[in-house]
Amino acid sequence: MTTLKEQIQSELADAMRARQEVRKSALRMLIAAIKNTEIEAGHPLDDAGVVAVVQKQAKQRRESIAEFEKGNRPDLVAQEQGELDILEAYLPEQVSEDEIEAAARALIAETGATNARDIGKVMPPLVKQFAGRADGRAINEIVRRLLG
Numbered sequence: 001m002t003t004l005k006e007q008i009q010s011e012l013a014d015a016m017r018a019r020q021e022v023r024k025s026a027l028r029m030l031i032a033a034i035k036n037t038e039i040e041a042g043h044p045l046d047d048a049g050v051v052a053v054v055q056k057q058a059k060q061r062r063e064s065i066a067e068f069e070k071g072n073r074p075d076l077v078a079q080e081q082g083e084l085d086i087l088e089a090y091l092p093e094q095v096s097e098d099e100i101e102a103a104a105r106a107l108i109a110e111t112g113a114t115n116a117r118d119i120g121k122v123m124p125p126l127v128k129q130f131a132g133r134a135d136g137r138a139i140n141e142i143v144r145r146l147l148g
Contacts, residue, residue: 003046008034022082097138100142104146107125116147
């Protein structure tokens with residue numbers, strides 16, 4: 001069974017052979033980020049560590065897209081979106097807002113949270129439950145809306 005890191009390296013070789021420039025660029029940046037994280041950690045990353053690096057890179061792309069849209073740079077938005085699409089292929093299946101909302105409602109009822117000051121009771125278990133499958137910002141927005 002190949003690791004996620006090996007799969008990414010293999011797909012980089014395939015992208016180089018197929019001359020897919022955007023894919024090649026995105027995968028090279030991802031591999032560099034993985035190697036930098038391994039150096040910082042002092043040991044090779046397992047699949048969970050690699051997924052965390054992919055999530056961080058995807059988050060950076062989303063933030064860049066938002067900034068480039070504000071700056072009216074559709075060319076850079078398209079490039080970042082292409083890289084984001086490639087990165088998202090390595091992330092676990094994302095959960096829907098309905099699933100997050102259902103879990104949040106259940107947890108709010110379980111903890112007895114009633115207002116925005118009780119967010120601290122609800123957020124940590126939800127973030128842990130949906131780790132890697134949902135953006136923390138989306139979870140926070142749903143919880144705030146339910147407790148608001």
